Amino acid sequence: MSPTIKDVAKYAGVGLGTASRVLNGGGSVNKEKRDKVMEAVKALNYTPNKMASKLRKNETRNIALLVPIINHPFFAEFAYYVEDEADKFGYSVILVSSQQRVEKEADIIKRIRRREVDGAVFVTHFAHLESELEGCPIVSLDRIFGEGIPYVTSDNYTATVKAVKYLMERGCKKIGYLGSKPIVKSEVSERERAYKDVMEQTGNQNLIVNEVIPHGGEQALAEEFLEKFPDIDGVFVSGYSMAQIFRKLAEKKNKRIPEDIQLILYDGVFSDWDRGEEVTCVEQPVEKMARAVVDILVKKIHGEDVEKRMEFPTKFIVGNTTL
């Protein structure tokens, strides 16, 4: 068995409390005894057992990160910064891909109650019992839960207005909206609202396909969109996967982008692995948003007051999918 702090104390010839104090820096300790303890630690090759101290201190120093699916550029990028930021505060992050399964979302709540994690970051758009969340240390991205749950978002409305107007400026006459609608209350819905407002103001028709779909349902939706609106010459696409699938489909149908259809994506350009093509897009400040989410969560775990809503400005990037 590995040595315990008891062994260290005994070896050093001091009391248990003293050993603990030198190990944790709590309270001052006689230099001589301190040295003896350090010596004992070395001699016994002692490592503290965190399970014990966590139980005692009633904190796990873990947070859960719930994403729909980790192998998606936006969520992976987000996860990267969440981990980096959490690490700064001494928290580890437990990764959970919800895969849109409602049990997995509910499971996170259980993990908090079971003291497996101190709190959670929610990046999902699926449903579950809101009542269960009461008082839970949770922070969400985009999604609006209710009073107790703060969230971080981007300027969905204004950015979409700008994007749609840009398509018009570039000559588009028939602009569609393609997206997968959140099943829950979410700031993402502001995108559709913005689109509709612009269409109304400019006396244009709404050409929308925006549905609640299961994971993997993008293909069917993109097809539906192109069938419904075959003569479209511009499209605002909400979501990275959807845009990728739309582009593939358009190619297959011999619709050239941007010559035949101009495209703007909400959900930006990412790292190197993104093949470096420049999509015209609304880019979210993923890093800042991820760090903010963690900062808020940590504050919340410590019982501090936090902002209920935090909005970050996006960047409009002109690429080669518009003329």
Next chain:
Amino acid sequence: MSPTIKDVAKYAGVGLGTASRVLNGGGSVNKEKRDKVMEAVKALNYTPNKMASKLRKNETRNIALLVPIINHPFFAEFAYYVEDEADKFGYSVILVSSQQRVEKEADIIKRIRRREVDGAVFVTHFAHLESELEGCPIVSLDRIFGEGIPYVTSDNYTATVKAVKYLMERGCKKIGYLGSKPIVKSEVSERERAYKDVMEQTGNQNLIVNEVIPHGGEQALAEEFLEKFPDIDGVFVSGYSMAQIFRKLAEKKNKRIPEDIQLILYDGVFSDWDRGEEVTCVEQPVEKMARAVVDILVKKIHGEDVEKRMEFPTKFIVGNTTL
């Protein structure tokens, strides 16, 4: 304060042990008492405190997953399946992006010793004190640590031979090798060995740029490669990011792929978000490899015997980066 099992026992009018037994199914309990306990659980809205049972049972039910960086298609895909498989065994996965920082790798070892996790999956090619690993429940991908650490890999050698020969069949006369070399002993090195062997057998010259580089160093390496071998007409690229960067660079230099340079990538084609272009590549069975890694790790944590090395066959996929 939330209720403890003690409260449940008191409420139900039974002993602590009895309450524990009905909650964990250990040993049989009188039906009547069982019902009373269940009733108490409901009434008090009791949730067990896992920190306590973990301490008692000396298991965290957490494993760490160490990847160089999570926002990379291969690692994200790998992580997805690791989490899914771990979940089946009741384990949670703690995500750590090493960012090539040696402290982060060493930190994982500490986490195991501190009982923050029961074991770890290593997907990194950086260095640290091998001696520290002795007896640690660790499983690696590709990397060869030594006797005690099992690993999962793919058929690097044969797949590379096949790929390079394919380039020849397609008419390439000057075939280069571009990759980032692992700093440690790894099965990935078999790729370079295979390339060299084919070159030697066919009486061709080695045109290799394969260096140990820091994260983000791909660009410089790709440039070096093209400067050194400007008249190349085929290239075997090891690693996804490197290939993406190479393709971008080639485009900038007006080298068309595949017309001027044919390209084969080791590290396959992934999900939808990969823009769907078909790169000719050697595809690793990521899902199977990830699940195998977890299966082995769980066995190892439970002290069972495990295979020391497990090789999975890759698939050769012909795309549009070769003629």
Next chain:
DNA sequence: CTGAAAGCGCTTACAG
């Protein structure tokens, strides 16, 4: 089948 007790390895008031 069941209750009282010991103990997992820590930390933290509490006297001194």
Next chain:
DNA sequence: CTGAAAGCGCTTACAG
């Protein structure tokens, strides 16, 4: 400054 003690919330032999 420091040691002995209590306790975090469980589980698991141990008697009965």
